Amino acid sequence: MTQTAKLLLDCQCQLGEGPIWHPGRQQLFFFDINEQTLFAVTAAGEIADSWLFNETIAAAAVVDNHTLVLATDTGLKEFDLATGGMNRINEIEADQPETRTNDSRVHPSGAFWIGTMTRAEDNPGGAVYHYRSGALTTLKTGVKIPNATCFSPDGRTAYWTDTPTKKIMKIATDPTTGLPIGEWSLFADVEGHRGWPDGAVVDSEGYLWNARWGGSCVVRHAPDGSIDRIVEVPVSQVTCPAFGGPDLKTMFITTAAKNMSAEQLAAEKHAGSLFAIDLDVAGQPEPSITL
Template sequence: MERVPVAVLGEHRCHLGEGPAYDAASDTAWWFDILERRLFEARLGSGGVVVHTLPVMASALAYVDDGSQLLVAEDGLYRRDVAGGRLTLFLPLEADNPATRSNDARVHPSGTFWIGTMGRQAEAGAGTIHALQGGVLHRLYDRITIPNAICFAPDGATAYFTDSPTNRLFRVAVDPSTGLPVGEPATLHQHDGAGGLDGAVVDAEGLIWCARWGAACVDAYTPVGDRVRTLAVPALQASCPVFVGRDFGRLLVTSAYEGMDAAAREADPQHGLTFLLDPGVRGRPEPRVRLGDG
């Protein structure tokens, strides 16, 4: 396991830190505490962190344009005004099923937004992976327990995801112009050993960086499924990475203390914090989500 330079981003601990995103235009990182209904905003140049309280449980966001975002929440997709935080429902998301909530999500290079849902108690097979394409939600894969590691190859021709309890990282061919699958998912890597596969992001060279929940690390996989690096994270339950910084040279990694009792938290003193790692590689900007055909 490699140990690279690492810093703590702010002092806030997350019950369930997830869904980090980065906007290069404003040099701002965002992430969520899903269970506590909080959205964090960090201006990386100044190091300050602002906490936004949300009326809904949310898990991910993507930029629509400079002034607005699309927030992925337990009951729907919401337009969010960046300056004022005002939320406007754009589209319901399994709103007729109170047993589920949103989880992992990421935007394909075409602007199509892949979004995962799961049971609130991680009930087996309760979740689904959807794709928001052309303003319409398409149901891609159902009977998913915990959808995670949604990310895409730089050329947009391959999507990756996992159903975390299986510890299988999948790949599937997708149409680069639409972000929709054109093949069937196949196992890229079967993880054996400590921890479980969680959130992921792809760097500029196509390596897949996947947080390993319960193992205090982030792993890097090649597009053919070989694990080539493992970076130590200072918290046991590392949850999701994203590349940040003007040159996309740092890896922001969220963490969580969900399910940890007092003794476990004491044994993991940096539980729930958010970290900045220097991996020595570069990421790439996250695409903006397209809400229609225009």
């Protein structure tokens, strides 16, 4: 069965990323990392609001209907959606201008896993952090491009990749704290398959959906790592999926236009735009962060 996602919003982001469905607002939030912009979009693909920042922001966590926590260049900041006001929560690599945040996601326990990377993308200067209840813990260092951070519905398994390795890894996690237990092991080796492993999300059945940068698709992996199905996306640089909509059965997919030649952009007129597809499986509701 071939399924193809359709264009939902022709936003042509340089680097569309970090989509999450806000259950209380019934809106999809996502970023154009390179343009320092946050969008709020309805399930129908209409822009409800947008915000322009003066720093790079890659991901958000839900606090309540009025507030998000943003993973910014310098750390975590509380963001008031009505006023645009920002309050510092916790510094992360604030003294390292060469790094920025990237793929990050909230664990069912309310813990926020935050990835960082160098802007140049050419050396392992990034890390992965765990934030919960005011405490920041370093989980990994020596990372090039952190991606695919996501969690099983019971909170007992975390998934993650350093994109250049082409290996999606997994580790057991404490369901009450979101902290890792034990050692990382291989979940899926995507070497020889389409593209590079980018953002990912786990559905309500425990299957992992992984966007493939350069692969024009989102791949659904079964809990044993095998490929269950593929959703085609009509642009090449696919960055991250998110479940949303009233029944959580719509998959929204962000993409990117960065580093594409004029010829490539002519061939992919909607590169960087937001795509969507209705599925027969629901996602998980987005957990709120535990501050």
